[in-house]
Amino acid sequence: MRIDVVGIGKRFGDFTALQEVSLEVQEGSLTALLGPSGSGKSTLLRIIAGLEEPDRGSVQIDGRDVTTVRPQERGIGFVFQHYAAFAHMSVWDNVAFGLRIRKLPKGHVQRRVEELLELVGLTAWGQRRPSQLSGGQRQRMALARALAVEPRVLLLDEPFGALDANVRAELRQWLRRLHDEQGVTTVLVTHDQEEAMEVADSIAVMHQGRIEQTGTPREVYDRPANDFVMGFLGPAVRLGDELIRPHDLRISLEPQDGAVEAMVTRVVHLGFEVRVEVELPDRAPVRAQLTRAQAGELELAPGDIVYVQIPGPASRIEASSPPGALTA
């Protein structure tokens, strides 16, 4: 089911959480709301779920206005950052909760819960309490619980935010596979741009209660609408009044057309990439990012004179903030 958010505004006391936010989520897509903390992404998700009431604007699910509809009747599944497991119930009872509320026949509940526990790999854990599960297992249980009632829309609020890095990476891939199999329209809130790029079909970048840009991961990365999006989605370096990605800078040992002479001040080997800091004759220091292969060919050392090829206008963006305000 598609979701349309139109002109949503929300304040908490003096704090403006959302201003004039509009968003379209395509049917069957996995959309990420990406932004720093306080950007309003969780508030927007909670408004879509009906857990928070907007001051202005409307929410439509599959063309039906649900702005004043209670969360119980929106046909959503919601997954919380801290799992929100029912602590006094077994894993089995947690997953069965929504089905029992709907007073479905026992046999049906039994089959559906077993099916879901298998889907999330917790078949052997049904009789345990959530407190006996690891964080990753608890979140899978929470997902099974949300999916049990066959929601039209699945909403995930920083679902992997409380997990270890390796469990996160694993669950991310698992979520993507699950989405491809089940095809439920999904909205995921995250502050991790890598997570958004890896999992989502579409990313809405949020900042200070607004959506700055919406697009595919490649669009928002390669053609950021402004310097905030550029800086939030990946490393950016300042070159005069413009921002560029450090991996778009080409470094050569021979003079080239349009290349600027510079001196290497520092070389940092980071395993899969090599960072080279250079000083341009009349500008501030700039950091370039090279692959291991590129760095191996150049064999740079501090003090070397190199030629820096600055990329075309398509890879640059004008900085609105003064120098020094942006660090990458």
Add this chain to the structure above:
Amino acid sequence: MRLSRPAVLSARTVALLYLAALLLLPLGLVLERTFEHGLSQAWAWMTTPAAVSALWLTILIAAIAVPLNTIFGVGCALVLVRSKARGRAILDALIDLPFLVSPIIVGLALILVYGLDGWFGSWFVNHGFPIIYAVPGMVLATIFVSLPFVVREVAPVLIEVGEDQEEAAATLGASRWQTFWRVTLPSIRWGVAYGVVLTTARALGEIGAVLVVSSNVAGKTLTLPLLVYQRDSQIGPEAVSGAYAAATELIVLSLAVLLVMTILGSRRGK
């Protein structure tokens, strides 16, 4: 901080002596006096019609006050912690009033409202349902003085548990009522139980507020604490021994409550 062994021992000794002097010795003496004329005499004091009636009245008042304060207390804690209603700060302050005001003032205040010269008193009396100097007033006074316990035990638990589970239940289709019974109540159950125990203890032992609104007629409007008080103020060693016997009954009731509380405490710790 690590204490040396002699320091630990002396601290323990002081604590035990303190408890012994203030609690164990006086209570022990009450027991001793109860049984100094023999077991059968003590039993006789405990089974006079007045004593039996006092025991049942005490239990009756607690049986009315405790459930009412439990329902009110849980509801009130939910309003304080979960709602965004205005006036929560005032409610929060008002709930502590019974702790701050001397019980005797509670009794006097009830007389002002429900006494024969009070606002509603004559209406109740004319309709054959007197409140002051009768059991209903004693129930009201007990409810008032034991009101804060459940709220004060449950509210922090509600804060600690958080709203996540309730929101999850809502997104899974549960109505507020279903969420309350299936999610909220189970997660605050130890807080409620502890509040109930404290409320019961207070309801059984209250004397100040109840004394003022009771007609103090043996066999009709005497609770166990009032019976202890009345027998103790009568002249003659026999009456005083009777007071000790009634006091022992109260002590047994309190010990039962303490036992329940200890069991709950150890369960809650898990």
